[in-house]
Amino acid sequence: MLAKMTSKNQITLPKALTKTLGDVQYFESNAPEAGSIVLTPVRLNRADAVRSRLAAMGLSEKDVAEARKLGSQGPLTMPACAATRRPAARRLRHQTSSFQPCCLLADV
Numbered sequence: 001m002l003a004k005m006t007s008k009n010q011i012t013l014p015k016a017l018t019k020t021l022g023d024v025q026y027f028e029s030n031a032p033e034a035g036s037i038v039l040t041p042v043r044l045n046r047a048d049a050v051r052s053r054l055a056a057m058g059l060s061e062k063d064v065a066e067a068r069k070l071g072s073q074g075p076l077t078m079p080a081c082a083a084t085r086r087p088a089a090r091r092l093r094h095q096t097s098s099f100q101p102c103c104l105l106a107d108v
Contacts, residue, residue: 002014003019024041026042026043027042027046028042
């Protein structure tokens with residue numbers, strides 16, 4: 001079967017060939033000898049990809065479990081300022097010239 005390579009090095013595989021492969025999006029490619037290319041269908045396991053990314057960031061499965069537990073508890077809330085009784089995030093949005101940084105420090 002004939003396949004065409006475009007100016008951007010993209011190869012279009014014949015439909016009859018792709019039907020025999022099923023639902024494959026990725027191929028391992030190599031050139032075992034000069035003048036030939038071998039494409040091998042690959043099915044990626046996304047869970048393995050996620051685990052390798054977490055390992056690269058230095059996170060363990062225990063860290064992920066703790067994060068999931070925190071996430072299931074609902075959104076985190078910021079403490080209210082003792083002087084103004086407004087949440088810290090709202091205070092930061094509505095700063096005025098009379099804003100007192102001591103209120104922000106008292107929340108920490």
